[in-house]
Amino acid sequence: MPAADNRYANSRAAFAHAKTLMPGGVNSPARAFGAVGGEPLFIARAEGPHLWDLDGNRYLDYIGSWGPMILGHAYPAVVEALAAAVPLGTSYGAPTEGESALAQLIIDSVPSVERVRLVNSGTEATMSAIRLARGYTGRDRVVKFAGNYHGHVDSLLVAAGSAAATLAVPNSPGVTAGTAADTIVLPYNDAAALEEAFAKQGDEIAAVIFEPVCGNMGVVVPSPAFVEALSNLPREHGALLVCDEVMTGFRLSLGGAQERLGLEPDLTTLGKIVGGGLPVGAYGGRSDVMAKVLPEGPVFQAGTLSGNPLATAAGCATLRALRENPPYEKLEKLGERLEKGLAGAAKAAGVPSVVQRMGSMVTLFFHDGPVRSWSDAAECDTARFGRYFWEMLDRNIYLPCSQYEALFISAAHTEADIDATIAAAKEAIAAAA
Numbered sequence: 001m002p003a004a005d006n007r008y009a010n011s012r013a014a015f016a017h018a019k020t021l022m023p024g025g026v027n028s029p030a031r032a033f034g035a036v037g038g039e040p041l042f043i044a045r046a047e048g049p050h051l052w053d054l055d056g057n058r059y060l061d062y063i064g065s066w067g068p069m070i071l072g073h074a075y076p077a078v079v080e081a082l083a084a085a086v087p088l089g090t091s092y093g094a095p096t097e098g099e100s101a102l103a104q105l106i107i108d109s110v111p112s113v114e115r116v117r118l119v120n121s122g123t124e125a126t127m128s129a130i131r132l133a134r135g136y137t138g139r140d141r142v143v144k145f146a147g148n149y150h151g152h153v154d155s156l157l158v159a160a161g162s163a164a165a166t167l168a169v170p171n172s173p174g175v176t177a178g179t180a181a182d183t184i185v186l187p188y189n190d191a192a193a194l195e196e197a198f199a200k201q202g203d204e205i206a207a208v209i210f211e212p213v214c215g216n217m218g219v220v221v222p223s224p225a226f227v228e229a230l231s232n233l234p235r236e237h238g239a240l241l242v243c244d245e246v247m248t249g250f251r252l253s254l255g256g257a258q259e260r261l262g263l264e265p266d267l268t269t270l271g272k273i274v275g276g277g278l279p280v281g282a283y284g285g286r287s288d289v290m291a292k293v294l295p296e297g298p299v300f301q302a303g304t305l306s307g308n309p310l311a312t313a314a315g316c317a318t319l320r321a322l323r324e325n326p327p328y329e330k331l332e333k334l335g336e337r338l339e340k341g342l343a344g345a346a347k348a349a350g351v352p353s354v355v356q357r358m359g360s361m362v363t364l365f366f367h368d369g370p371v372r373s374w375s376d377a378a379e380c381d382t383a384r385f386g387r388y389f390w391e392m393l394d395r396n397i398y399l400p401c402s403q404y405e406a407l408f409i410s411a412a413h414t415e416a417d418i419d420a421t422i423a424a425a426k427e428a429i430a431a432a433a
């Protein structure tokens with residue numbers, strides 16, 4: 001719990017008002033701070049690596065809007081692109097060159113994506129990719145992994161990691177038993193379980209959808225054996241491999257996690273960074289599979305605001321900046337520095353913990369030993385995480401408000417920012433012990 005209550009007085013008042021208007025006072029549940037106790041901050045503005053709340057407190061931001069803000073907030077080229085786009089009208093419901101420009105940038109960056117369809121969110125991307133995989137293969141069943149989150153798609157909202165797990169609703173009311181029955185849930189990082197599922201029901205499986213590097217149960221990296229099983233088994237059984245890179249796309253490299261891991265999925269879903277902070281998602285992949293999407297093929301998928309001109313302007317400006325001046329080496333160095341610093345701080349405090357990372361995605365788990373799957377993650381000391389979270393917030397470090405999320409470093413963070421964060425963590429972990 002925060003030390004000085006009046007430090008957050010304006011946010012408290014705004015939250016009390018919002019709760020009368022919206023369920024839980026929020027438009028996405030993780031924002032309500034439910035997993036760490038207490039009440040959320042209301043944000044007034046953001047720039048570079050910083051956020052300012054309604055009380056005028058300034059924070060180093062490690063959420064980055066839950067992933068999109070890899071360049072930092074209010075990045076000048078993105079702000080300029082939006083300012084130039086607004087006077088031209090904000091939506092036409094007709095084709096624009098901006099859509100082709102964003103599609104081209106995606107196709108040029110992600111080698112497995114030959115053609116792409118733009119949508120409005122990551123959820124829409126995964127929902128549409130699953131429908132397409134079913135339409136393409138003529139099969140019903142989908143394999144997903146416990147602790148992986150693919151948005152709030154009914155058939156994928158089973159054992160779905162952070163949001164769902166944190167709120168203890170692994171199967172949301174409203175998701176019918178019939179819908180869930182077509183979803184096969186397997187443990188992450190378990191090649192043998194995947195092999196067994198394909199041996200038993202291989203001819204019924206339309207797709208395997210997975211997070212190539214998990215962020216939604218905290219950072220969990222796939223083992224080489226698991227990557228190999230994902231590469232081979234679906235293909236051998238005529239199922240499609242759907243790589244959900246909504247979080248990892250353009251975050252771990254220009255080509256996403258698949259480039260780093262040597263994966264060649266049939267379909268890829270994107271979101272978050274691809275919209276540069278505006279609502280964009282995308283799904284794409286093999287040209288022959290994408291040819292099944294309406295109006296070229298029979299699989300229905302549409303959107304009034306899909307490919308919106310403001311969204312494509314922000315997305316294009318972001319991807320161009322990433323391609324022209326790739327920040328990935330810098331992010332790797334900052335990530336490594338933070339990983340070492342957090343691990344050292346936890347060790348000094350004598351707290352059972354492990355820091356897991358790939359690139360600029362980092363999680364400090366209060367867990368004794370490595371976290372490889374949801375069953376490991378579920379053993380974490382989440383109460384300790386809640387105390388640690390508030391100790392960090394009181395020190396002006398804004399972390400994801402759940403043990404089961406990745407923190408994100410942006411290109412706007414500096415070595416000095418990382419060192420300040422480590423210094424705060426030393427105190428916070430000790431205080432939270």
Ligand SMILES: *Cc1c(COP(=O)(O)O)cnc(C)c1O
Pocket residue numbers: 121122123124126149150151152211215216244245246247271272281
């Ligand atoms: C965030 C996320 C989604 C959902 O995207 P939304 O834009 O929130 O609908 C899907 N998959 C993964 C891996 C994500 O991290």
